[in-house]
Amino acid sequence: MITKSKITAELENILPKKNILSAVEECYVYSQDGTNDIKSDIIPDVVVFPESIEEVQSIMRFANEHKISVVARGAGTNLVGACITSRGGIVINFTKMDNxxxxxxxxxxxxxxxxxxxxxxxxxxxxxxxxxxxxxxxxxxxxxxxxxxxxxxxxxxxxxxxxxxxxxxxxxxxxxxxxxxxxxxxxxxxxxxxxxxxxxxxxxxxxxxxxxxxxxxxKPETTQVVMAYFNSVEDATNSVTSMIDKNIYPSTIDFMNKNTLQTVEKFYPCGLLTNREAALIIEVDGFKISMETQIMRLETVLRLSGATDIIIANTSDEQERIWTGRRASFGATAKLRPDVVTNDMIVPRENISKLVSGINKICEKYSLIVSIVGHIGDGNIHPQIALDLNNDTEVKNYEHAKKEFYELTLQLGGTLSAEHGIGLEKKEYFTRAVDTVALEYMKKIKKMFDPNNILNPDKIFDVG
Ligand SMILES: Cc1cc2nc3c(=O)[nH]c(=O)nc-3n(C[C@H](O)[C@H](O)[C@H](O)COP(=O)(O)OP(=O)(O)OC[C@H]3O[C@@H](n4cnc5c(N)ncnc54)[C@H](O)[C@@H]3O)c2cc1C
Known part of the structure; x- marks a missing residue:
C-alpha cells in the first residue's frame, strides 16, 4: 500500500505545494461534513485544491493507478455523510475552481x-x-x-x-x-x-x-410572500390542492408545524402565531400587473380552505421577516437540546398529512423533540430533531425512529430522500427503496465507471 508521504510527494509533482494540505490537523477538517450524527475518525491522507481540469485529470490518473480513494468536496455542507472520508485517501476540494x-x-x-x-x-x-x-x-x-x-x-x-x-x-x-x-x-x-x-x-x-x-x-419581475395559518395540517395540505384547482402556481409552498412555530417564537420572536397547528409560507411571482389578481385568488382559496389568519407581506422587509422565521427553525430547534439532526423524505402530496402525523407519533413513542418543516408543495418533509448525541439512549431512540420514518414514507408511496441524498446516512435503507433490477444496474454502472471503486467509496450502496 502506498504511504501518505509517497502520496503527498507524488501530488507535489502535479500541484503547487500551496494547494496541498497533508498535516493531520488540517486534513481532519476535511474528514467530516454537515452531518451531525455521523462522525468519522478516518482522516484523509491529503487534501488538494486543483485550479484546472488538467490537474484534476492527473490526480485521478495517479489515484486510479494506486487504487487510492478520492472524495470530491464542495462546501462540505451535505447532511448525509456524503463526503465523509470513510477510507482516507485524497480529498479534491473545488474552492479554487470557482469561476x-x-x-x-x-x-x-x-x-x-x-x-x-x-x-x-x-x-x-x-x-x-x-x-x-x-x-x-x-x-x-x-x-x-x-x-x-x-x-x-x-x-x-x-x-x-x-x-x-x-x-x-x-x-x-x-x-x-x-x-x-x-x-x-x-x-x-x-x-x-x-x-x-x-x-x-x-x-x-x-x-x-x-x-x-x-x-x-x-427572472420573474416581482415576488410576493403570503403567510397563512391553519387549525389542522389537513386543511393546510388541502389548500395546496385547491390552489392547483384554481390555476394558482406559487413558486414556493413551505410548511411549519405547531412545534416549529412555538420553538422559533421562543428563541427568535418574530410575531408568529403559536397556537395554530400549521402555517404555510407561499411565494408567488410573475409580472407586477398580475400580482394583485394572483394574491386575491390565493387569499380566497386560503380562506375557503380554512386558513384562520392570512398575512400578506407588502414590503421586502415584511417578506424577509416571514422568511427569517422559517429559516430560523433549524437554529431554534438546536437550542432545545445540545444537538440537532434533520432528515429529508418525500411522499405524494396527497399523503403528506399522514406523514406529518406519523412522524409526530413516532417521535412521541421515542420521546424525541421534533419540529417539522418542509416544502409541502412537493410532499417533502424535514423533521428536525433536538437531542443529545452523547446520550446513548437518545441516539438509539433516534435510530429506531429514523427506521420507522422511512418505513412509513415507503408505505405512503414515497421515497427516502427528496433533496439531501443517501450518502452514508441512508445507505442501510437504500435497498428497500429501489427496485432490485434497478439496483443491479446501478451496481453495473458503478463498476463500469469506477472498476477500482476509488470514487467516494461506501456511499449510497455497497458495490459488492
Ligand atoms: C443549513 C443547511 C441547509 C440546507 N438546505 C438544503 C435545501 O434546502 N435543499 C437541499 O437540497 N439541500 C440543502 N442542504 C444540503 C446541502 O446544501 C446540499 O447537499 C448541497 O448541495 C451540498 O453542496 P456542497 O457544495 O456543500 O457539497 P458537499 O457537501 O461538499 O458534497 C456533497 C456531495 O457532492 C460530491 N461532490 C462535491 N463536489 C463534486 C464534484 N465537483 N464532482 C462530483 N461530486 C462532487 C461530494 O463528494 C459529496 O458526495 C442544506 C444544508 C445545510 C447545512
Whole structure:
C-alpha cells in the first residue's frame, strides 16, 4: 500500500505545494461534513485544491493507478455523510475552481466551474435579468458541484424543479483521468443517451464534475410572500390542492408545524402565531400587473380552505421577516437540546398529512423533540430533531425512529430522500427503496465507471 508521504510527494509533482494540505490537523477538517450524527475518525491522507481540469485529470490518473480513494468536496455542507472520508485517501476540494466562465443571455445558459457557489451564480445571473432557481437554503456557501452530486432542491422546486432540471451539459473527469463531455449547451437535446443525468445525484461516486452548462430562465419581475395559518395540517395540505384547482402556481409552498412555530417564537420572536397547528409560507411571482389578481385568488382559496389568519407581506422587509422565521427553525430547534439532526423524505402530496402525523407519533413513542418543516408543495418533509448525541439512549431512540420514518414514507408511496441524498446516512435503507433490477444496474454502472471503486467509496450502496 502506498504511504501518505509517497502520496503527498507524488501530488507535489502535479500541484503547487500551496494547494496541498497533508498535516493531520488540517486534513481532519476535511474528514467530516454537515452531518451531525455521523462522525468519522478516518482522516484523509491529503487534501488538494486543483485550479484546472488538467490537474484534476492527473490526480485521478495517479489515484486510479494506486487504487487510492478520492472524495470530491464542495462546501462540505451535505447532511448525509456524503463526503465523509470513510477510507482516507485524497480529498479534491473545488474552492479554487470557482469561476463563472460564461453567462449567455441570448441562449439563457451559464457555463461554470464546479466550485462556483450557488448563491453567487444566482446573484450574477440576476444582474442580467436571468434566474437560476435551485436554491438549497444554504446557497450562500454550497457549490454547483455539490448541488449536482446531491440533486439539491430547495423551496422553489414546486414551480421550478431541482438542480437536475437545469443541467444541460457536464465536463466530468472519470476515475482513470479521462475527460468526458456529455450533454450540450442547447435547451433541447435528443442526441443519444443523457449521460449527464447519470452524474446528478451520484454523490461523486461515478465521476468528478469539473464544469457544468446550466439552463437559466427569465427572472420573474416581482415576488410576493403570503403567510397563512391553519387549525389542522389537513386543511393546510388541502389548500395546496385547491390552489392547483384554481390555476394558482406559487413558486414556493413551505410548511411549519405547531412545534416549529412555538420553538422559533421562543428563541427568535418574530410575531408568529403559536397556537395554530400549521402555517404555510407561499411565494408567488410573475409580472407586477398580475400580482394583485394572483394574491386575491390565493387569499380566497386560503380562506375557503380554512386558513384562520392570512398575512400578506407588502414590503421586502415584511417578506424577509416571514422568511427569517422559517429559516430560523433549524437554529431554534438546536437550542432545545445540545444537538440537532434533520432528515429529508418525500411522499405524494396527497399523503403528506399522514406523514406529518406519523412522524409526530413516532417521535412521541421515542420521546424525541421534533419540529417539522418542509416544502409541502412537493410532499417533502424535514423533521428536525433536538437531542443529545452523547446520550446513548437518545441516539438509539433516534435510530429506531429514523427506521420507522422511512418505513412509513415507503408505505405512503414515497421515497427516502427528496433533496439531501443517501450518502452514508441512508445507505442501510437504500435497498428497500429501489427496485432490485434497478439496483443491479446501478451496481453495473458503478463498476463500469469506477472498476477500482476509488470514487467516494461506501456511499449510497455497497458495490459488492
Ligand atoms: C443549513 C443547511 C441547509 C440546507 N438546505 C438544503 C435545501 O434546502 N435543499 C437541499 O437540497 N439541500 C440543502 N442542504 C444540503 C446541502 O446544501 C446540499 O447537499 C448541497 O448541495 C451540498 O453542496 P456542497 O457544495 O456543500 O457539497 P458537499 O457537501 O461538499 O458534497 C456533497 C456531495 O457532492 C460530491 N461532490 C462535491 N463536489 C463534486 C464534484 N465537483 N464532482 C462530483 N461530486 C462532487 C461530494 O463528494 C459529496 O458526495 C442544506 C444544508 C445545510 C447545512
Amino acid at each position: 463563472i466562465l460564461e453567462i449567455n443571455k441570448t441562449n439563457m445558459t451559464a457555463r461554470v466551474q464546479a466550485g462556483v457557489v450557488v448563491g453567487k451564480l444566482q446573484e450574477k445571473v440576476s444582474e442580467m435579468g436571468l434566474f437560476f432557481p435551485p436554491d438549497p437554503s444554504n446557497l450562500k456557501v454550497s457549490t454547483i458541484g455539490g448541488a449536482i452530486a446531491q440533486s439539491a432542491g430547495g423551496p422553489k422546486t414546486f414551480k421550478y424543479g431541482t438542480t437536475k432540471d437545469y443541467v444541460l451539459g457536464l465536463k466530468v473527469v472519470l476515475a482513470d483521468g479521462t475527460l468526458m463531455e456529455t450533454g450540450t449547451n442547447t435547451i433541447k437535446n435528443a442526441t443519444g443517451y443523457h449521460l449527464e443525468q447519470l452524474f446528478i445525484g451520484s454523490e461523486g461516486t461515478l465521476g468528478i464534475v469539473v464544469e457544468a452548462t446550466l439552463k437559466l430562465i427569465p
